[in-house]
Amino acid sequence: MSLVPATNYIYTPLNQLKGGTIVNVYGVVKFFKPPYLSKGTDYCSVVTIVDQTNVKLTCLFFSGNYEALPIIYKIGDIVRFHRLKIQIYKNEPQGITSSGFASLTFEGTLGAPVIPRTSSKCFNFTAEDHKMVEALRVWASTHISPSSMLVQLCDVQPMQYFDLTCQLVGKAEVDGASYLLKVWDGTRTPFPSWRVLIQDLVLEGDLTHIHRLQNLTIDILVYDNHVRVAKSLKVGSFLRIYSLHTKLQSVNLQSQASLLSLEFHLHGGTSYGRGIRVLPESNSDVDQLKKALESADLTATQRSDIISQSEHEDSFPALSSSGSVSLYEVERCQQLSATILTDHQYLEKTPLCAILKQKAPQQYRIRAKLRSYKPKKLFQSVKLHCPKCYSLQEVPHEGNLDIILQDAATQSPDNKLQNTSLYDSEIWTTKDQGGRKVVVHFVKNNGILPLSNECLVLIEGGMLGEIFKLSNKFHSVIPVRSGPEDLELLDLSAPFLIQGKVFYYGCKQCSSLRPIQNLNSVIDKTSWIPSSVAEVLGIVPLEYVFVMTFTFDDGTGVLEAYLKDSEKFFQVPASEVLIDDDLQKNMDMIMDMFCPSGIKIDAYPWLECFIRSYSVTNGMEQQICYQIFDTTVAEDLI
Numbered sequence: 001m002s003l004v005p006a007t008n009y010i011y012t013p014l015n016q017l018k019g020g021t022i023v024n025v026y027g028v029v030k031f032f033k034p035p036y037l038s039k040g041t042d043y044c045s046v047v048t049i050v051d052q053t054n055v056k057l058t059c060l061f062f063s064g065n066y067e068a069l070p071i072i073y074k075i076g077d078i079v080r081f082h083r084l085k086i087q088i089y090k091n092e093p094q095g096i097t098s099s100g101f102a103s104l105t106f107e108g109t110l111g112a113p114v115i116p117r118t119s120s121k122c123f124n125f126t127a128e129d130h131k132m133v134e135a136l137r138v139w140a141s142t143h144i145s146p147s148s149m150l151v152q153l154c155d156v157q158p159m160q161y162f163d164l165t166c167q168l169v170g171k172a173e174v175d176g177a178s179y180l181l182k183v184w185d186g187t188r189t190p191f192p193s194w195r196v197l198i199q200d201l202v203l204e205g206d207l208t209h210i211h212r213l214q215n216l217t218i219d220i221l222v223y224d225n226h227v228r229v230a231k232s233l234k235v236g237s238f239l240r241i242y243s244l245h246t247k248l249q250s251v252n253l254q255s256q257a258s259l260l261s262l263e264f265h266l267h268g269g270t271s272y273g274r275g276i277r278v279l280p281e282s283n284s285d286v287d288q289l290k291k292a293l294e295s296a297d298l299t300a301t302q303r304s305d306i307i308s309q310s311e312h313e314d315s316f317p318a319l320s321s322s323g324s325v326s327l328y329e330v331e332r333c334q335q336l337s338a339t340i341l342t343d344h345q346y347l348e349k350t351p352l353c354a355i356l357k358q359k360a361p362q363q364y365r366i367r368a369k370l371r372s373y374k375p376k377k378l379f380q381s382v383k384l385h386c387p388k389c390y391s392l393q394e395v396p397h398e399g400n401l402d403i404i405l406q407d408a409a410t411q412s413p414d415n416k417l418q419n420t421s422l423y424d425s426e427i428w429t430t431k432d433q434g435g436r437k438v439v440v441h442f443v444k445n446n447g448i449l450p451l452s453n454e455c456l457v458l459i460e461g462g463m464l465g466e467i468f469k470l471s472n473k474f475h476s477v478i479p480v481r482s483g484p485e486d487l488e489l490l491d492l493s494a495p496f497l498i499q500g501k502v503f504y505y506g507c508k509q510c511s512s513l514r515p516i517q518n519l520n521s522v523i524d525k526t527s528w529i530p531s532s533v534a535e536v537l538g539i540v541p542l543e544y545v546f547v548m549t550f551t552f553d554d555g556t557g558v559l560e561a562y563l564k565d566s567e568k569f570f571q572v573p574a575s576e577v578l579i580d581d582d583l584q585k586n587m588d589m590i591m592d593m594f595c596p597s598g599i600k601i602d603a604y605p606w607l608e609c610f611i612r613s614y615s616v617t618n619g620m621e622q623q624i625c626y627q628i629f630d631t632t633v634a635e636d637l638i
C-alpha cells in the first residue's frame with residue numbers, strides 16, 4: 001500500500017496535546033463542516049474529533065486545494081492527521097494545518113474494509129495503523145451515537161434537519177442567490193415534493209429520465225454560498241447533502257382547496273455543518289443507494305393530500321396576500337435574516353409598497369434588502385445627540401478642540417483657587433510658549449490622593465496633547481478654568497470629561513452649569529461615572545449615535561429609513577468606534593455583509609427590521625419619514 005519507507009509515527013492522545021507543538025493524532029469525527037470557500041480563495045473545513053481519552057479536539061483546516069482537506073462523509077468516520085499544529089484558543093487546544101499536513105479518513109463502521117481516503121499520492125500505512133482504526137471503531141461503536149442524521153426520503157418529517165444521500169438528476173439556476181437541485185434516493189416522500197417554478201430557466205439533465213422519475217424526485221433549493229458548489233455538480237453524481245431542512249406547506253389551488261407539499265432547503269452559511277459533498281462510487285453508502293435506485297418502483301403515483309382551504313388558512317399568509325408569488329420566493333421570505341428583532345414579534349410583515357401608501361404614525365415589521373446606505377464613510381455617521389432636546393450635532397474635530405482649549409488657556413490661573421480641600425494643585429510653566437501656565441488639580445478622596453488610575457484630575461490651561469497625556473495615566477480628566485469664585489467648566493464646545501480616549505460632551509442648550517466644588521458629592525464613588533459627573537455639574541450629556549440612511553428594497557417598493565443608534569443595532573458602541581480600529585473593522589464587515597459590492601441585489605441577505613413612520617412638516621409640506629427601531633444585527637453573522 002505504501003511506497004514510502006516506514007517511519008515510526010508517534011500518535012499523541014487527545015488529552016496530552018500542548019500548545020505550540022506539531023503532532024500526529026487519530027480520532028473519531030464528532031462534528032464537521034464539509035469544505036467550503038472561505039473569505040479568500042482558500043477552502044476551509046472544521047472538524048471536531050474525539051478519541052478513547054474522551055477528549056475532543058476541534059481543528060480548523062485551510063487549503064487552496066479542496067481535495068487536500070480531510071475527506072469526511074459522515075459523523076463517526078475515523079481520521080488520521082499527520083503534522084497537525086496545536087495552538088491554544090480560548091484556553092483550549094485547537095488543531096490547525098501546518099506545512100506538510102496530511103490526512104487519511106476511514107469508514108467508522110465496524111467490519112467495513114479499512115480503505116484510507118486521501119488525496120496524498122503516497123502515504124504510510126502499517127499494520128499498526130490498521131489496529132488503531134479497528135480499535136477506534138470498537139470504541140466508537142459504544143461511545144459515539146451513529147450518524148442518525150442520515151435519513152431516507154421515505155422517512156423525512158416536516159420541519160426536520162437531516163443528511164441525505166442521493167443522486168442528482170437535474171439542476172437549474174433560479175437566481176443569483178438560489179439554485180435548484182433535483183435529486184432522488186429511490187424512496188418516496190410521505191408528502192409530495194414541492195415543485196420550484198423555473199419557467200424561463202433551463203433545467204440541465206435528461207428530461208425524459210426526470211419525467212419518468214417524477215414521482216420520486218424532490219426539488220431542493222440551495223442558497224448563497226452553496227450556489228457555487230451546486231453549479232459545479234455533475235448530473236448523475238452521488239451526493240450527500242448535509243443539514244437539509246424540510247418544511248410542510250400548503251399550496252393554494254384555484255378552488256377552495258389547497259395541497260400539502262414538502263419543501264427542501266439548504267440554507268446559506270455553514271452552521272450545523274450545512275453543505276454538499278460528492279460521494280465517490282466506491283463509497284459503501286453509494287452502493288446501498290444504487291441498490292435502492294435499481295429496485296425503486298417508478299409506477300407508484302404520488303399521494304396528493306388535498307384539504308379544504310378553510311382548515312389550513314393561517315398556514316400560508318405570504319401566498320394569499322399575493323397570488324403571483326412563486327414558492328421559492330415564499331421561502332426566501334422565510335429564510336433567516338441577517339438582523340433580528342428584539343421585540344414586537346407579533347407584528348405581521350408588511351410589504352414596502354403597502355407602507356408607502358399609508359399615513360403616519362405607524363409601526364411595521366419589514367423584510368427587505370439593503371440596496372444602499374449613507375454615509376459610506378463610517379466616521380461621518382457618528383454624531384452627538386441630545387436625549388432632551390433631540391438636537392444632533394457633529395463630533396468636534398480635534399483641530400477645533402485645540403482652538404477652544406487655546407482660548408481658555410489665555411486666562412491665567414487664579415492662585416486662590418489652588419490647593420483646596422477638594423484637590424491638591426501643581427503648576428507647570430511651559431518654556432517655549434510664552435510662559436503658558438498649566439495647573440493640574442488632583443482630586444482627593446476624603447483628603448487622600450487616590451492611585452493615579454483611580455484619580456480624577458482637573459486641568460487648567462492645558463492643550464489637547466497634554467490632556468491626552470493625562471488621560472492616559474489618570475482615570476478621568478476635566479478641562480477647567482479659573483472663575484470668579486471657583487474653578488469652572490469651559491464652554492461646552494469642549495468635552496466636560498475625558499476618560500481614556502473617549503470625550504464626553506454636554507448639550508449647550510439643555511445644561512445649566514454648576515460649580516466644580518459639586519464634585520464633592522460623587523467623590524466616594526469608586527469610579528467617575530460620566531452620567532454621575534454630568535449630573536452634579538448640571539450637564540445634560542450628549543450621546544454618541546450612528547446616524548445613517550438605509551435604502552430598503554423588498555421587490556415591492558423602495559423605502560428610505562433612518563437609523564439612529566448608540567450601540568443596540570450594530571452591537572458596537574458609537575462612542576468608541578472612532579477610536580478603535582477593530583470596532584471599525586467590525587462595522588465595515590457588517591455593512592459589507594448587508595450590502596456587498598460587486599454582486600446582484602438578489603444575492604444580498606434579507607434584513608428583518610422594525611420601522612416606525614412619523615410626519616415631518618417641511619414648510620407647507622407634510623412628509624412621512626421612517627426610523628428603524630428594536631432591531632439588532634444577528635450574532636452569528638460573520
Ligand SMILES: [Zn+2]
Binds near residue numbers: 388389391507540
Ligand atoms: Zn439638548
